[in-house]
Amino acid sequence: MSRFLKFSTFAGIGGYTGYVLHQNDWNPRHIGLVRFGVAAYTVSQIAIDYKFSVSKLRDDSMETLEKWSQCHQRSADRLLKLCCTNGGVFIKVGQHIAALDYLVPKEYVNTLKILHSQAPRSKFSDIKKVIEKELGQQIDEIFDEFDEKAIASASLAQVYRAKLRNSNETVAVKVQHPKVFQHSLVDIATMEFLFNVIDRLFPDFSFMWLVNETKRNIPLELDFVNEAKNSEKIAILLKDLPWLKIPHIYWKHTTKRVLMMEFVEGTSITDKEFFISNRMNCQEIANRFENMYGRMIYTYGTVHCDPHPGNVLVKKTGSKDFYLYLLDHGLYTQLTDEFRQNYSAFWLAIFRGDLKQIQERAILMGIDEKDAPLLSCMVTAKPWSAISRGLENRPKDQTVISKEKNELRKNASLYMHNISQILGKVDRQLLLIMKTNDLIRNISHVLGCDERRSLLNMNRYCIQTTSEQRLAQSRNMFQRIIIRLQTRYLYFKLSLYSFYLWMDSWFTYRSSSIKSTLSAIE
Template sequence: MSFARFLRYSTTIGIGGYSAYVLQQNNWDARNIGIVRFGRAAWIVGQVSVDYKFSVSELTDDSEETCEKWSQCHLRSAQRLLKLCSQNGGVFIKVGQHIAALDYLVPKEYVDTLKVLHSRGPRTDLIDIEKVIKEETGKEVNQLFDNFDPEPLGAASLAQVHKATLKTTGETVAVKVQHPNVLRHSVVDMATMEFLFTVVSKIFPSFNFLWLAAETRRNLPFELDFYNEGKNSETMAGILAKFPWLKVPKIYWNLTSKRTLVMEYAEGNFVSDREYFIKAKIDTAELCNRIEQMYSEMIFLSGTVHCDPHPGNILVKKNGRDFNIVLLDHGLLTRLTDEFRETYCCMWMAVLNGNEPEIIRCAKKMGIDLGKEHYAQLLSCMITAKPWSAVKRGLANVPDEKTRNAEVGYDHFLMPLETDHEFLPEFSQKDELRKNASRYFGDISKILATVDRQLLLLMKTNDLIRSIAFTLGNDERRSFLTMTKACYSMLQQKKARESGNSLVKLALQMQSQWFFFKIWVYSLYLWLTWTGPSRKMVA
């Protein structure tokens, strides 16, 4: 046999053998191979880029026809990204969920299309789930559990959860198991995303999503480590122990590893299930109040924040005449520095009181010093999801009926058109989203790329909380009161720590009591005058 023929045969055998190995590692599914996943992502992102370049990039006017063309392009692009996320799964779904949570920062077509990713995660076959459990524990499923429900309770981007019964104690537990290929694919997927986002940002400077790729790369290792999630659960249970109505499921450490998490099984309905609350006569105003108390405690007082409060992670269960809240999925916690918490607290007090100089000062401390004053105004609108007219007036100041009707609503996000602080014209909520989310996306991208990293997850968290409140029909004024109390407490505690004078501390304590009494009186007024859905449910 000639050397050339030997080389040809050996090369063919080598390539064939390696291809078989790669296929075996990907469960004999060619669609899961890294180069295939990269090619799929590159093709779809290329389609999106070409569509924007040749369909709408030259359209800059505000005519109805132009808005419609932009809307259709956004919709086509969102549908392509949904297809990509669904096919590639894992990290891609995680990024799609993040985009879907940015209701007031990206065009509504993306939010409406991608939000299905919160409830439409990929499902892994039971045989593969059992394989992961054996790899992590060294035992078969039937050696650990008397009963293991083959139908998952829920499936998400990184894992799925099954109900089971422990063989040793007979306790009912929830078993969270990581999808088999997620960890292996994550390295290639992150490199793919960073490369494609870099290319897109070079072609379209206004579409800079590199901050999203950077945040995903930073947070993903924590979310893929279920042992870390278990430790986070215990941390959060300790922080929120003051609330008797809150439950964080306990962890069974002997069965927990990096890819499996066994926890106490907790029953309840999703926090978005209004029909259940009507039947159970649960006061949704009080439900929203408790959720906001939880998150105000995390953000303003403890500094450790659960950053994924979408409806699937918050359960509600009737308990006699009361109800309990169950907080799940602690894979992603952010720990805020004291300096950032103080700045963020001051920012909220500034927007509540309409203190524009303080808003600008806080924005600069958060990294927004881009040479234009309106970036600080825009940041305050992004944080609050409110129009600049409302922020400038002060969210704590009660507007007249006409002004309140113009500003109320979760989706009503009006941004400053000019730096001379002129109020925007009043549009419908849908029209305003369509115009402003696209029109100011370049400025929004700059802010997201430069702002303090701690704020990125907080904005996502705040928006998910607002979405829950909007779904339940809560009066947003009560939300502002809850945050005001937490902000005020944090600032007063800081003053007390810095003061070495007992008389000053006593004065601060009396000042706080008087402030909280006024808050209580106003809360009572809101309860007596509120006629929203939550009051009707318990009437």
């Protein structure tokens, strides 16, 4: 009898295990308990490593910095392995961390940025099932042609090129990975549980802000109807920009898991070599890109929060002109007028190096007065030594800029605990804006844009936003006249500075041309 019971028990366990594996395509990594175990093991390793290796090291000696760097690298490698093993939401979180340049140690950014180009790919047979289930038709009934090779693959979906039946229009079809929604529910719950435990055991290394952002954003990104609505909304808001194109949505063939849109072709906005070889003005490309985001952040408060290079394409039209195509509208944030105006005033205080105003505006965004300088460093990706003298006095000397970057990266390691605490307390609207700003800065940097010109463009939008607020709060005509005169004076100063930058760049160009000519003669 006992043998029969043992046999029955093992047979039952084996049968259930086989059933679970069958339900998950015979892949153990698709089983929630396995995914939880892998995540728990990795997160525990990272937390224990920080706790016992470096948590008590607070000086800035070379030995201490090296130990912190080694611990960061070990942890980043473990996190990368976890993201690649579990996929889905974990890859999305890894990509988010990789975008936080200067907010997290460089070891994380450099290690995890590979996730932007190495997302998992689903088999076409599985993708086909998703399309047919969502649209309620066989794929041949909808399309005359459907290229089975994905033209793009991301953490949550893949994109295919196809031709519609009857109309013969070429379209892009974005299809959600088959298991991603099912896994997301388990993965978010797993992350929340694990980081809650870590938060209690090791409060110095709290990343609950990242969990909360993931919980809020992933469901929105998994809803392609929401993405389609976002794209149409931003197309209306920015309709006066003739060089900006947002792909048209085919609502008849769009559901929560399938998105059909106009097919567009272009070059990634960071392909500087292509632009130079085709005699396209990289500075003008950067200007248009920054102005597009200036409108979104400071004027309308409706912000596309994922401007990585694959989502912004450039297409040449004519001899010199070009279009910008903005893709992937899943991740947006809607800023309140109060936040938008306060954030603009915060930036103006940073431009002037006005510590009192920086502190006052930081308090309004949920940060203590003592942490205001660090917040300004996080927002600007500049060390306090640069902010305290005012960003309007930015040097052109690359040696000084290089020293500032090294100082900032060192501080990102030493003040990791403080940065984490600020990210946990700050106004939630600011989290996605900081990530977006980092991506914008990186693109402008790759295009070779003069940082001073980028700051000048931002300054214009900040002045406009704060002036609108002051006009709305003014009590009489005399006050409004004074405000308008002050605003015009500020714009005049910016115009003079813009002319100075143009002259400076012209003389630099002429000087380099003369040196090149002399070198050729010699």
